[in-house]
Amino acid sequence: MAGNSDPLTPRAKIAVTAGKAVAAASRAAGRGSGSVIGGRVALKLDPDLLARLAQNLDVVLVSATNGKTTTTRLIAEALRAAGPVVSNALGANMPAGITSALAGSSEARYGVIEVDEKYLAGVARDTDPKCIALLNLSRDQLDRAAETRMLAENWREGLAGSKAVIVANADDPLVVWAASSSPNVIWVAAGQMWKDDAWSCPSCGGVMQRPGDDWFCGECGFRRPTPSWALSGDHVLDPHGSAWPIHLQLPGRANKANAASSAAVAAVFGVPPQVALERMYQVQAVAGRYDVVQFQERDLRLLLAKNPAGWLETFSLIDPPPTPVILSVNARGADGTDTSWLWDVDYTRLSGHPICVIGDRKLDLAVRLEVANQQFQVCDNLDQAVQMSPHGRIEVIANYTAFQDLRRRVGN
Template sequence: MAESTEPLSPRARLAVTAGRAAAAVSRAAGRGSGSVIGGRVALKLDPELLRRLAGHLDVVLVSATNGKTTTTRLIAEALRAGGEVVSNALGANMPAGITSALSGGSSARYGVIEVDEKYLAAVARDVSPKAIALLNLSRDQLDRAAETRMLAERWREGLQGSKATVIANADDPLVVWAASSSTSVVWVAAGQEWKDDAWSCPACGGVLQRPDDTWACSECGFSRPEPTWVLAGDSVLDPYGSAWPIRLQLPGRANKANATTAAAVAATFGISPQVALERMQSVAAVAGRYDVVTYQGRDLRLLLAKNPAGWLETFSLIDPPPTPVILSVNARSADGTDTSWLWDVDYARLAGHPICVVGDRRLDLAVRLEVAGLEFHVCDSLAEAVRLCPPGRIETIANYTAFQDLRRTVGN
C-alpha cells in the first residue's frame, strides 16, 4: 500500500471545498456532473493538488484510444476485493476531472484512474502510479489529436524511468513500442481487430509482417513479445498456464480482452484471477453503455462508437439482421470536428439491417451510407427514427456527444 501522507494543507482543503462548490453549482444549473469545472477551480487554487490527493493511494492508470472507461470500471471492481477504491468512473479523464474524482477518496486504498492518451505522462508524474495499463492506440479526433505514432512516442518518453509496472497489449505494435521503454512490463495477448494504424514499424518505419496472430518487422526485427496473460476464447490464461473462465454481463470479444487486462492488473496487487473475474461479473453497464432502455414503447440498446476502431468492435456486438439500427453522429468539440473518419468505417457490415440516421452530422453519415450501397432513412429526431423502425429491439450506435444526447432523450 502507498505510504500515507500528511493531512491536506489549509490551501489544499480550501481548493477541494471550492472545487466541490463549483461542481455543485454546475449540476444545479444542468451543465453536467461538474467534475471538470470543479477540478479546474481546485487546481487553480492549488496546482499541486492532484499529487497531494494521490499521495496515500496505490494508483492504477488506464489509457487507450478505445476501452479505457470499461477497463477502468472492471479493474475498480476487482480491486474492491482488497479495499476501498476511488475512481473517475464517469470518464472525466483529464487532470481536472481526475482531481475532482480523487478529492472524494480520502479513505480509499486504491485509485483507479482513466487517463486521456495525451495526458498520460503528465498525470503519471503527478500520481506516481503502481501500475499503468495500456490497451491500444488508433486514430481519433483527427482535427486535433496527434498522429498515433506521435502519441506512442509521448508514451515511450513518459514511461522511461517510471517505477510503475506496465500492463500492455502485446498485439498492438504501437503499444509495445511505447511500453518497451519501461523497466517492468507484463505483456497481455488481448488482440487487435483494427490494424489500419499499425502496418508500419513504429521503431524504424518498415513494413510489419502479420502472419497468423503475431507480427514482426522484416527490416529491424522489432516483434511481438511473448505474452504471459492470454485471452483464450472464454477464458483467461494466467502466467502459470491456469485457465480462468470469463463470465461477463458486458457483451463481445473486446470486453473479454478488457477483462483479461483487468485480471493482469489485479494480480499486480495480489488479487487472484478467480476473485478478480468473479467480481467483474457484477458490471452490467458502464456510464450508460450497453444499457437497454425503453423509449416510446420500444427497447433500445445504447452502444458507443467514437472512431473507426470502436465502430468495428461495435458492429460485432449487434444482433443479426433484420434487427433495426439507429446511427447518430455529431462533430462537436468533444468528438473532434473532422468527420472524414466516417470513410474508414466499413458500414457495408450493416447490410440487411433497417437503418435510420440522426444527429448533427446525419447528412455526412448519409452520404457515407449511400456510397456503401445501403438503404436508410434520414430523421430529424430519435422519436422519428424509432417510429420508422420495424418491430424488435433497436440497436442504437452513437459517437461521444451524440451518445450523451441519446441518453438525455431517453432519460438514461
C-alpha cells in the same frame, strides 16, 4: 497508503472545499456532474493538488483509444476485493476531472484512474502510479490528437524508466513500442481487430509483417513480445498456464479483452484471477453504454462507438439482421470536428439491417452509407427514427456527444 498522516496542506484543503462547492453549484444549475469545473477551480488554487491527493493511494492509470472507461470500471471492481477504491468512473479523464474524483474520497486505498491518451505522461508524473494499463492506440479525433505514431512516441518518452508495472497489449504494435521503454512490462495477448493504424513499424517505419496473430518488422526486427497473460476464447490464461472463465454481463470480444487486461492488473495488487473475474460480473453497464432502455414502447440498446476501431468492434456486437439500427454522429469539440474517419469504417457489415441516420452530421454519414450501397433513411431526431424502425429491439450506435444527447432524450 490511506490512513497515513493527512497529506493535505491548508491550501490544498481550501482548494478541495472550493472545488466541491463549485461542482455542487454546477450540478444544482443542471450543468452536469460539475466534476470538471470543480477540478479546474481546485487546481487553480493549488496546482500540486493532484499529486497531494494521490500520494496516499496505490494508483492504477488506464489509457487507450477504446475501452478505457469500461476497463477502469472492471479494475475498480476487482480491486475492491482488496480494499476501498476511488475512481473517475464517469469518464472525466483529464487532470481536472481526475483531481475532482480523487478529492471525493479520503478513505480509499486504491485510485483507479482513466486517463485521456494525451495527458497520460503528465498524470503519471503527478500520481506516481504503481501500475499503468495500456490497451490500444488507433485513430481518434484527428484534428485534436494528431496521429497515433506521435501519441505512441509521447507515451514512450513519458514512461521511459517509469517505476510503474506496465500492463500492455502485446497485439498492438504501437502499444508495444510505447511500453518498451519501461523496465517492468507485463504483456497481455488481448487481440486487435482493427489493424489499419499499425501497418508500418513504429520503430523504423518499415512494413509490418502480420502472419496469423503474430507481427514483426522485417527490416529492424521489432516484434511481438511473448505474452504472459492471454485472452483465449472465454478464458483468461494466467502466467502459470491456468485458464480462468470470464463471465461478464457486458457483451462482445472487446470486453473479454478488457477483462483479461484487468485481471493482469488485479494480480499486480495481489488479487487472484478467480476473485477478480468473479467481481467483474457485477458490472452491467458503464456510463450508459450497453444499457437497454424503454423509449416510445420500444427497447433500445445504447452502444458507443467513437472511431473506426470502436465501430468495427461494435458491429460485431449487434443482433443479426433484420434487427433495426439507428446511427447517430456529431462532430462537436469532444468528438473531433473532422468526420473523414467515417470513410475508414466498413459499413457493408450492416447489410440487411434497416438503418436510420440521425445526428448533427447525418448527411456526412448518409453519403458514406450511399457509397457502401446500404439501404437507409435520414431522420430528424431519435423520436422519428424509432417510429420509422420496424419491430424488434433497436440497436442505437452513436459517437461521443451524440451518445450523451441520446441518453438525455431517453432519460438515462
